[in-house]
Amino acid sequence: MSNSNFTRRGALKAGALAGAGLSLPTLLRADGGYMNAPTGSSVTLGFNVPQTGPYADEGADELRAFELAVEHLNGGGDGGMMNTFSSKELTGNGILGKKVEYVTGDTQTKSDAARASAKSMIEKDGAVMISGGSSSGVAVAVQGLCQEAGIIFMAGLTHSNDTTGKDKKANGFRHFFNGYMSAAALAPVLKNLYGTDRNAYHLTADYTWGWTQEESIAAATEAMGWNTVNKVRTPLAATDFSSYIAPVLNSGADVLVLNHYGGNMVNSLTNAVQFGLRDKMVNGKNFEIVVPLYSRLMAKGAGANVKGIHGSTNWHWSLQDDASKAFVKSFGTKYGFPPSQAAHTCYVQTLLYADAAQRAGTFNPCGIVEALEGFEFDGLGNGPTLYRADDHQCFKDVLVVRGKENPTSEFDLLEVVEVTPRAQVEYAPDHPMFAGGALGSCNPGA
Numbered sequence: 249m250s251n252s253n254f255t256r257r258g259a260l261k262a263g264a265l266a267g268a269g270l271s272l273p274t275l276l277r278a279d280g281g282y283m284n285a286p287t288g289s290s291v292t293l294g295f296n297v298p299q300t301g302p303y304a305d306e307g308a309d310e311l312r313a314f315e316l317a318v319e320h321l322n323g324g325g326d327g328g329m330m331n332t333f334s335s336k337e338l339t340g341n342g343i344l345g346k347k348v349e350y351v352t353g354d355t356q357t358k359s360d361a362a363r364a365s366a367k368s369m370i371e372k373d374g375a376v377m378i379s380g381g382s383s384s385g386v387a388v389a390v391q392g393l394c395q396e397a398g399i400i401f402m403a404g405l406t407h408s409n410d411t412t413g414k415d416k417k418a419n420g421f422r423h424f425f426n427g428y429m430s431a432a433a434l435a436p437v438l439k440n441l442y443g444t445d446r447n448a449y450h451l452t453a454d455y456t457w458g459w460t461q462e463e464s465i466a467a468a469t470e471a472m473g474w475n476t477v478n479k480v481r482t483p484l485a486a487t488d489f490s491s492y493i494a495p496v497l498n499s500g501a502d503v504l505v506l507n508h509y510g511g512n513m514v515n516s517l518t519n520a521v522q523f524g525l526r527d528k529m530v531n532g533k534n535f536e537i538v539v540p541l542y543s544r545l546m547a548k549g550a551g552a553n554v555k556g557i558h559g560s561t562n563w564h565w566s567l568q569d570d571a572s573k574a575f576v577k578s579f580g581t582k583y584g585f586p587p588s589q590a591a592h593t594c595y596v597q598t599l600l601y602a603d604a605a606q607r608a609g610t611f612n613p614c615g616i617v618e619a620l621e622g623f624e625f626d627g628l629g630n631g632p633t634l635y636r637a638d639d640h641q642c643f644k645d646v647l648v649v650r651g652k653e654n655p656t657s658e659f660d661l662l663e664v665v666e667v668t669p670r671a672q673v674e675y676a677p678d679h680p681m682f683a684g685g686a687l688g689s690c691n692p693g694a
Contacts, residue, residue, distance in 0.1 A: 281694045282694050283398035283613070284375060285694075288346075292349050292376065294373065295379055296355055298383065299354040309545065309591040318350055322348055326581075328577075328578035328579075338599065343606065353366065357382070358386070360389075362390050366394070375399065377399065378399055380594060382404060382509075394417070397691075398693015398694060401417070407541055413681065414685035416685050418689050423593055427457070433666070438469065447531065449496050451506055461541065465540050477499050488519065489519045500531070502536065504535070510546060511549065517557075521553045538558055539558070543588055543589050558665070559650070563589045563630060566663070612692055622634070638687070643674055646667075646668040647667060
């Protein structure tokens, strides 16, 4: 185990233990055990994704990525990003010599269902880690459950500021970016494209992600001179947004911000185009639509309607760094098409968990926490990345993308127009948008 991978706090703790003739893993193994400590030749991970509901497309791709990650960890396939990862602890021999097995659950994009399936995987299947999800409401709920149970939660696709803000937990970690980062990356691009004299109308998914995305993009655009005309909340279960689009026509707005994701965004954008918004002139300006959080799967669902529309994304398969190319090759070989950002996030989170266990020498959640807090790494498709100890949020570059005017295939629908450097999207741990919660202490559960 290398102390260089610890935070300063973790390194000092490990140093003190070494002076007493102990190592951190030794102490953890002797401290009375921990929840679901593997006793046989295998270790079980729990993958909890939306297999039904408005984010089901994302969930299907997440499961593909989880399956690929397990294959690579167990020595199958070409190893993917294990070959490009700056940490060289993973060798294809499972995790700590144990074969990796997994169980799955359906979150249904509902917090109660997600907690129930995660609880079953922990109590009945002995999962030592839970990952997945494409809803921040689900992520917050399952993260809380994992904290209570003494299990590590490696968040899947969750973009709400609250996940690593007021609802952050010591047992939870997020690789995905958040609403604040999307706004920080998008605002300068929108300013250059559309100017500072704009009137924006927000349609917002009525749950934690939508609220914090709306707050973030409104604050960033108002700071550059835009006026917010209205903010209207829409039910997550909505499929027809016509009644929400119609009032936009007479509002005086010349920009529509769709704080929607997955099937919600596909349907609301389709309705907006059907109402002629993309062809309107308002206040002497072309009417514009902005989608703060984009994905390739959403672009595919919306088809030609995404052309020219800007948004942000955590990762895109067209990136040309060695890690992204390795992952796209592995995923494409196995499934026949390129991965989504949801797939990328879930694959990376699985590797990061496995690597942390290897470096810590234990599956004890407190060992995993020590290994991940303050961990800096590269070679996983986002450039140099930091897992900040203060809130367990990853900081890395953010991509601004737009719908392609002339796509070459059903997968070639978005193009990267800006790689926003990490420094531009960073914020202080006590930023007001992230205040209100305490990280707390690791819970080993037993």
